[in-house]
Amino acid sequence: MGNASSMLTQYDIEEVQEHCNYLFSQQEIVSLYERFCQLDRSAKGFISEDEFLSIPEFSLNPLSKRLLRMVDGLNFKDFVSFLSTFSAKASFHQKI
Structure with a gap:
């Protein structure tokens, strides 16, 4: 999967849907991918600790250090x- 929303193929969307037990619609997957790409500022294919902490709601969460792990x-x-x-x-x- 690439780092631009245009690089997310139908196959990728279906694969992700299956991986998450179809809890998200195809449009939700596309929206999540766009947000993921925004967070992955260095376009390395994953979100680092610093990138997660750039989310104000996440960094202010008292459990953020535990969640970061x-x-x-x-x-x-x-x-x-x-x-x-x-x-x-x-x-x-x-959920467990």
């Missing part, structure tokens, strides 16, 4: 999978 270095597919646990559609088992 879980999210530092996530690629796009893992980023979406991580976010899927916060979906209202996620089952209790998926």
Whole structure:
């Protein structure tokens, strides 16, 4: 998967949907990819600790240091999978 939203193919979208148990629609995946690309400022294919801390809501969160251990270095597919646990559609088992 590339670093521009135009590089996200239909196959990529479907692969990510499957990876996150179809908790996000195709349009949501595209939106998440655009946000991922904005956060991945150095276009290396993953989001670093500094890039996560550039999100004001994340950096102000009292649990941000703990969360960083879980999210530092996530690629796009893992980023979406991580976010899927916060979906209202996620089952209790998926949230655990």
